[in-house]
Amino acid sequence: MNMMIYYGLSLLFATSISLQSNVDQLRKNYLAASQDESICKQEIERIKDSSGESPIEMAYHGAYHMLWAQYLNAPLSKLNSFKKGKKLMDSALQKRYGDPEIHFLRLTIQQHAPGILKYNTNIQEDVDQITKHWESLPSAPVKKQVKDFLTSNQLLHDTQLKKLQI
Template structure:
């Protein structure tokens, strides 16, 4: 029954034109819900390295996120590596893409230390803060602001700067 729901949800998401705003919302929900992670993972299956940087970054993040729901340690590790490799490719492809950096920051901040994937937190945080006022569209700026305000990576001073923007 659960598999049918996942397939229907994935089909529904794929049928709709996949726009970035919908993807942002779906990703935020997928972080909290295994079923939504599976549906989003399925809907991003056709995304490849020639697509927009943001789509590639979200696909990598969702692959890494889906890995935590697999059964074996080996599949968790392989899925995580596949996901972060794709995410890193997106950033390498477009190093000034604030959304890709934001996605990586979220993954690195919330990844267990044992995975040793935390080396860009300060770099991405500073990049985001430096470019925050110029983020367009405003829906992306608000999405990033919401994350910053609940993040432990940002100081209270940095959060107040974002609130003042």
């Protein structure tokens, strides 16, 4: 019986490490994917082969698909890629509303999506959720990335900016 518990715990731990390394890789390449088609494609391919998606993986998967739309030529292909990403992002938010990293991902897309898509109605909501749940962001590098984005896009007022300590 003890051997079975040990096996179960080690399997759970290995799965957790695999999931975390996958998410770390998605985080690491996200900014570069917005400017490099090959990185974006590589991450979409890698995540679609993932065995199961956590809400955070689902959000990154969606964000990468929405980024991918910019690299496509045919208008219908662009729209379909964006819609697929939006659906994944919406599902991630339904599963884990309030997660500041998921709100950050949606915010980055909303901030730069073409106006014709009308995907910019939740900008203030996302900023509010990010600042409200700031302390639950997973690491200092993620916090820095989020803070840099928020400040460079002038999305914070003074009281919000003071709250964002790294």
